[in-house]
Amino acid sequence: ANGSVDEFQALLGPAAEGLPKADTILETLVRKRRLYEAADGGWCDAFFGGADVDPDSLVTREIARFKAAADLMAMRRSFRPLRKSVPQVDWAVAKPADVQAQHGLRLQVEANSYAAPAPVEMEQSRPVQGAKGEEFWIRMPSPVRSMGDTAWARVFMPAERPVRGVVVSLHGVIMEPEMWPLADLSDGLVDRGFCVVRPEAPWHGRRRLDGYFGGEPMFARGMLGFVELFEAWVLETALWIGWARGALSDRVALGGISLGALTAQIAASVCHYWPEDMRPDGAFLITTTGDLMDGALRGSLAELLGVTEQLADAGWTEGEIDRWRPLVEPAESPALDPGRIVMVLGDADTVTPFAGGMNLARRWNIPAENLFVGHQGHFSSALGLYRNTAPVDRAADIFAA
DSSP states (O other): OTTOHHHHHHHHGGGGGGSTTHHHHHHHHHHHHHHHHHHHHHHHHHHHSSSOOOHHHHHHHHHHHHHHHHHHHHGGGGGGGGTTTSOSSOOOOOOHHHHHHHHTHHHHOHHHHTOOOOOOOOEEOOOEEOSSSEEEEEEEEOSOTTTOSEEEEEEEOOSSSSOSEEEEEEOOTTOOTTTSOOOOTHHHHHHTTEEEEEEOOTTSGGGOOTTSOTTHHHHHTTHHHHHHHHHHHHHHHHHHHHHHHHHTOSOEEEEEETHHHHHHHHHHHHGGGSOGGGSOSOEEEESOOSOHHHHHHHSHHHHHHTHHHHHHHTTOOHHHHHHTHHHHSOOSSOSSOGGGEEEEEETTOTTTTHHHHHHHHHHTTOOGGGEEEESOOHHHHHHGGGTOOHHHHHHHHHHHO
16 A cells, blocks of 8 residues: 555455554554665675675674564564454466466476476675575576566575585475574574575565565465466576586485475476486475365365365366366476485374375385374474474485485
């Protein structure tokens, strides 16, 4: 609403009355957004600009950027009174014919479903000293036309060199670690001597579209959202892997949590169509499922958002949905050695349902010593890795070999 109470009320209708002191909240939101934009602009100039910048100034700039980002994100709490009166998602579900027109050719030839992206120019920032070691950022134009934006990744280097290997680590939906404080499993891998490359997913963080929360377009657009997000993030991941192998180490593995794991397993399914330097050596999949459509339509998050009803209203039948499984679900077998894939599942996971994860583990012949199942839910499975480090230890041993 750009800070306008009148525009806010016009957008929400009677529901706007449920937000006391809307004028003050909107004014504060606009102010914090401007502060973030100013901090981010100064950050970009310092880290990517042509002028020399001393190391202490870089640290100051990053602290200021992150604080401004976290303050802006925290404004969401001010809108809690509306959570039951305003739809969770701004729905704009694409119809089956629209998805067919945009992506139908990708279904005709398997090798074309995720064809290798053309090389792009990577830009690397100045480094800054972080808590564990040197950190820097890399960015590139997204190779996928539907994105049309800049893809970003943050790189965490271990203190000791040479590195044991690199892990490209993909975060979960709605998780935006560049924007506010979140638990991050990258630390455990960095402590074990690995460099971690942490990309930002499409529609998240710096790439978030105005008027949406992080990752919202994936749900809002229905099947088109899933197809577009996976196309972009899988192909961007191929480029991150290629960059890491050329710049950091010839050992490059792929990891992911939740949405990140769903993306990583697609990459692990199709990477045999890519040049060797873009192929991961292994995969670390945390809270995943081989049946995305079950999770997307019947999982607890899908039920909360009302995904099934929205798809049905847009003309999606079970048959129409099944046609697009090849673009959003893993193949029958991986393009990697199953012995180099580690999987973590929770038997109480209802977001990426546990049964689908176990079916994938059996289908892919994941060795018993690489499969870790806990009596945990979706979020506690990932957080539990801070206490039970055996899965991280196993992945590290495999990826370094």
